[in-house]
Amino acid sequence: MTGLVYTRYELVRAFRARRFFVFSLGFPLLLYFVIAGSNRGVHNLDGTGISLPLYYMVGLASFGTMMAMISTGGRIAGERQAGWTRQLRVTPLSARAYFRAKVVTAYAMALLTIVLLYAAGASLGVSIPAARWLEMTGLILVGLLPFAALGIMIGHLVTTDSVGPVLGGLSSLLALLSGTWFPITSGFLHTLGRLLPSWWLVQAGRVAVDRHDGWGARGWATVAAWTAILVVLAAWAYRRDTNRV
Amino acid sequence: MSEGIQLDGLVKSYRGPHGPVHAVRGIDVSIAAGETVALLGPNGAGKSTTIEMLLGLTRPDAGAVSVFGRSPRDAVDAGLIGAMLQTGALIRDLSVRELIVMMASLYPQPMAVEDVISLAGLREAAGQRTQKLSGGQTQRVRFAVAVVSNPDLLVLDEPTVAMDVEGRRDFWVAMRDYAARGKTVLFATHHLEEADANADRVVLMARGRIVADGPTTEIKAQVGTRTIHATLPDADVADLAELPGVATADRHGDAVILSCADSDRAIRALLERYPDTRDIEIAGAGLEEAFLKLTGDQDDARAPRSEQLGLAG
Numbered sequence: 001m002t003g004l005v006y007t008r009y010e011l012v013r014a015f016r017a018r019r020f021f022v023f024s025l026g027f028p029l030l031l032y033f034v035i036a037g038s039n040r041g042v043h044n045l046d047g048t049g050i051s052l053p054l055y056y057m058v059g060l061a062s063f064g065t066m067m068a069m070i071s072t073g074g075r076i077a078g079e080r081q082a083g084w085t086r087q088l089r090v091t092p093l094s095a096r097a098y099f100r101a102k103v104v105t106a107y108a109m110a111l112l113t114i115v116l117l118y119a120a121g122a123s124l125g126v127s128i129p130a131a132r133w134l135e136m137t138g139l140i141l142v143g144l145l146p147f148a149a150l151g152i153m154i155g156h157l158v159t160t161d162s163v164g165p166v167l168g169g170l171s172s173l174l175a176l177l178s179g180t181w182f183p184i185t186s187g188f189l190h191t192l193g194r195l196l197p198s199w200w201l202v203q204a205g206r207v208a209v210d211r212h213d214g215w216g217a218r219g220w221a222t223v224a225a226w227t228a229i230l231v232v233l234a235a236w237a238y239r240r241d242t243n244r245v
Numbered sequence: 246m247s248e249g250i251q252l253d254g255l256v257k258s259y260r261g262p263h264g265p266v267h268a269v270r271g272i273d274v275s276i277a278a279g280e281t282v283a284l285l286g287p288n289g290a291g292k293s294t295t296i297e298m299l300l301g302l303t304r305p306d307a308g309a310v311s312v313f314g315r316s317p318r319d320a321v322d323a324g325l326i327g328a329m330l331q332t333g334a335l336i337r338d339l340s341v342r343e344l345i346v347m348m349a350s351l352y353p354q355p356m357a358v359e360d361v362i363s364l365a366g367l368r369e370a371a372g373q374r375t376q377k378l379s380g381g382q383t384q385r386v387r388f389a390v391a392v393v394s395n396p397d398l399l400v401l402d403e404p405t406v407a408m409d410v411e412g413r414r415d416f417w418v419a420m421r422d423y424a425a426r427g428k429t430v431l432f433a434t435h436h437l438e439e440a441d442a443n444a445d446r447v448v449l450m451a452r453g454r455i456v457a458d459g460p461t462t463e464i465k466a467q468v469g470t471r472t473i474h475a476t477l478p479d480a481d482v483a484d485l486a487e488l489p490g491v492a493t494a495d496r497h498g499d500a501v502i503l504s505c506a507d508s509d510r511a512i513r514a515l516l517e518r519y520p521d522t523r524d525i526e527i528a529g530a531g532l533e534e535a536f537l538k539l540t541g542d543q544d545d546a547r548a549p550r551s552e553q554l555g556l557a558g
Contacts, residue, residue, distance in 0.1 A: 005350035009339060016338040083333035087390065090300050090321055090328040091351045 003097030010101040011108055014075075024071050025113055028064030032056060032120050040124050048183060050209050054128075057121035058136065058205025059180040061114050065140060066198060067171050068109040069147035072102050076155025077163040080241065085156075095238060103148045110144055132208045139204035139214060143223055146197040149230035156237035174198040194218070197226040250276040250299070250398060250429065254308035257294050268294040270453035271308070276431065278313070278397070281424045283440035283461070284433040286450035292433040293331050295450070296402050299431070300328050312398060320398070324352040327396035329387050331403050331433075335375040341386055342371045345393055352394040364422060365389035366415055381412035388416065392423055399423060401432035405439065417443050441465055471508035473515065476524040477501045488514040500524075 015021060035056050042052035079085050088098065114137060128136075158166050175181065177189065178198040184190050193199040200219045207214055215223070257269040269291040276282050284292045297303035299310055301317030312320035320326050335344065345362065349355035356364075362371050365385045370378060378386065384407050391399060401420070405413045421443060424430045434440055440447045440461060447464040449457040457464050477485075478499045485494035485501060490511030495502045505511040508527055515522055 003351075006347055009343060009347040012343070013336065013338040079336060082336065083330060084336050086302060086330055087328075087333055087387075089302060090326065090330070091348065091394075092322045092324060092353070093351050 003093070003100060006093065006097065007101040007104050010105045014105045014109060017075075020071070020075070024068055024109060025116060028060045028067065028113060029116055029120055032060045032117060036121075036124055046183060048210070051126070053121060053124040054126045054209055057117055057124075057126055058209055059202060061117045061136075061140060062143070062178075062198070062201040062205050063171070063175045063180045064113040064117060065110040065144055066147050066174065066201060067167075068113050069106045069144050070151040070154065070167055070171060071109070072106045072148070072151035073154035073158065073167055074160075074163050076102070076152065077158055077160045080156070081160045085241070095235070099152060099234075099238075102152055106148050106151060107141070107144070110141075114140065128208045135214070136205055136208040139207060140201060143197065143201040143204045146223060146226035146230045147201075149227065149234040153230060153234040153237045156234070156241040178202045195222065197223055248311070248314040249278045249280075250274075250313070250431070251311040252295070252299065252308070253311075255295065255298055255305045255310070256307040257291075257298060257303060257305050259294075267453055269298070269305075272450070272453075272455050274448055274455065274458070276429060278429050279427050280446060281421075281430040281444050282432075283444035283447045284431060284450060285435065285437060285440045285447050285464070286433075287435055289452070290435075290450040291453040292450055293402055296328075296330075296400055296431075296433060300326060300400060324354060324394040325397045326400065327391040327394050327398070328400040329384075329391040329402065329404050331406075333387060335378075335383060335386055337374070337376045339375055340372050341367055341375060341378070341389075344375055344386065345389055348390050349393045354395060355393050356395040358393075361389050361393050364392065364419055366419060380407035381409060384408055384412070384416065385419075388419060396428070398429045398431070401430070403433050403435070405434075405436075413439075437465065465506060471505050472528045473503040473505060473508060473511060474524070474526040474528065475501055475503075475515070475522045477519055477522050480519055485515075488518065490514065 036053040039052045044050070045052050045055050048055075076085070118133070154163065154166060154170075174196060175198065177184075177193050178196055179193060179202050180198075184193055200215055200223050203215060203219060252272060252274040255269055255272050258265050258267045260266070272291075272295065274282075284295065286292050294303065298305045298308075299312070299317060301310075301321060310317050313325055315323070315325070317326070339347065342358065342362065345358050349358055349361070362368060365388050367382070367385055367389060370382050370386075373382075375383075375386065384404060388401075388404065391401065399420075404420075405416055408416060417439070420430065420432070432439075432444070444461055446459065447457070447461050448455055449464055476499050480501060482494045482496050482501070485491060485503060488494075488503070488511055490505050490507035490509070491514075492504045492506045494504075503511060503515070512525070512527065
């Protein structure tokens with residue numbers, strides 16, 4: 001099967017790209033310790049009955065993994081500028097195998113982010129039943145699917161100069177609107193947030209927080225719809241992107 | 246593989262900042278399997294666009310491409326084509342050997358990785374990370390990536406651009422080694438010397454058209470490798486053009502300009518016949534003038550020269 005060796009070296013490259021690696025893993029961790037470390041005694045955040053370290057652990061698990069997925073876009077933009085993507089088009093590597101390698105690498109980074117954040121949470125006294133951990137992790141991994149496609153799409157549309165601001169701005173905005181930083185429970189922001197895939201990523205974390213029942217039909221439908229739309233757009237962006245950069 | 250490569254009536258325009266650019270304006274080329282062909286022309290002649298159509302990276306507006314009887318995409322998928330594109334860096338964070346293993350894994354019947362490393366002259370650099378290589382080494386790795394599939398057709402778009410003199414020499418040795426295995430090679434260059442030294446045949450392009458196509462020696466005679474400028478008021482241009490070693494002759498007032506296939510013979514003959522010749526200058530490769538002469542396009546010949554031809558060194 002072609003593509004396996006290729007995927008393996010993509011992974012090797014991601015783990016060797018030290019600055020990228022340290023930053024994309026280190027940033028959510030640092031943020032977590034800054035926010036939760038100094039407020040570890042807050043056991044009832046804004047009257048929700050949730051401890052602050054737990055709330056931000058799941059919040060940053062969704063934000064950090066989302067960052068890990070879409071940062072694929074930065075790597076792709078760099079490869080395009082180097083002319084490498086064009087070189088790949090003169091090989092038998094199929095679009096499918098190319099996407100697979102990118103998605104597997106992004107998921108590896110996302111998984112590592114989750115594990116590190118869980119460890120950080122545990123170090124601040126967060127404890128949840130194992131079944132809840134697993135359920136939350138499973139839902140987060142499914143909820144990341146649209147972002148895998150989004151990263152690839154951005155990478156093939158944006159140049160290296162603008163990819164940083166685009167990814168940074170987009171992820172901050174999505175995190176804000178999806179209730180990562182503070183709970184959104186009613187009003188226009190609530191209505192808007194529920195239309196976003198990142199909202200459900202944050203909701204996935206809530207499974208562990210308040211014995212929430214997961215997504216329900218609406219959550220699954222929203223994630224599925226965004227996945228379908230973004231996969232189509234990513235494939236379109238990849239196909240049109242045959243020019244010299 | 247007797248079918249070779251066929252480019253039939255290729256046309257390609259694209260949108261530029263100042264309106265449409267007619268990059269390729271209808272070209273026909275037929276290359277037999279095993280030939281080494283140079284695509285020679287100044288910058289903007291349409292060489293890269295032609296290569297992109299050959300590789301299936303760009304779809305022609307009109308015309309057809311056949312590579313060993315297949316479409317470019319099918320030929321690429323079968324591992325029949327290897328290419329070194331004009332612009333290109335390498336991906337970071339792999340060693341040279343790892344990168345070659347990675348690329349070899351994509352092909353049905355790749356060359357042995359150690360053979361590729363030897364052929365490209367990368368023995369010493371094999372363990373180094375790709376981001377730590379010199380310009381010349383990077384080009385050699387790109388060559389290795391192009392030949393790793395053991396392709397029947399090797400396409401090189403201005404491969405020696407980033408190389409020093411020694412690097413160029415080694416590179417062409419490697420290319421000829423590969424061609425000697427019975428492979429078909431097409432390379433683009435704007436150095437007549439490179440075409441002359443490394444190809445059996447030259448296809449000369451200017452402004453999107455083919456202006457000459459033939460054995461290297463023939464093209465060289467047509468284009469001339471040196472230009473003689475001199476003050477010579479009373480000589481007949483037609484007579485000058487007949488001198489041994491001279492390809493074409495031109496007059497501007499008292500000055501004459503001789504494009505020479507062999508400037509050594511030409512200057513001896515000139516001085517023998519016109520001993521009062523003054524202000525003699527012999528300049529290297531006035532290729533651009535020669536291209537324009539061959540196209541016979543006076544309008545474009547008077548247009549400002551925006552691009553300079555590089556001299557092979």
